[in-house]
Amino acid sequence: MKKFLAIITLCLLFSSFTIGCERVSLNRIGKDVYYMQIKDEGTIEKVDGRNLRNNTLPAYDEYGVKKQITFRSTKKKTIIN
Incomplete structure (x- = not known):
């Protein structure tokens, strides 16, 4: 159970980090x-x-x-x- 929670937590942290890094690129979509x-x-x-x-x-x-x-x-x- 502890390993499962640790894996879920790491996945959430990783996905939050990658989404945050991509946010800069998302602001440029459709811009001149x-x-x-x-x-x-x-x-x-x-x-x-x-x-x-x-x-x-x-x-x-x-x-x-x-x-x-x-x-x-x-x-x-x-x-x-």
């Missing part, structure tokens, strides 16, 4: 992918004591179709030389 290059800091908005950067930039899909994308970030742009 756009590519953009961030060139400036954007407008800074202070919300709840945090500096949020709002950006509206042109983005392109895999076929080169242009679309304006607005997004918000909390980190500064890292400049790579």
Whole structure:
């Protein structure tokens, strides 16, 4: 009986772990992918004591179709030389 409960518990833990890892992939199903290059800091908005950067930039899909994308970030742009 103890072995049976141990096996059931291990199976439940393993399945919970694998479902949790796959959740990231499930969020991408049916989503469009756009590519953009961030060139400036954007407008800074202070919300709840945090500096949020709002950006509206042109983005392109895999076929080169242009679309304006607005997004918000909390980190500064890292400049790579």
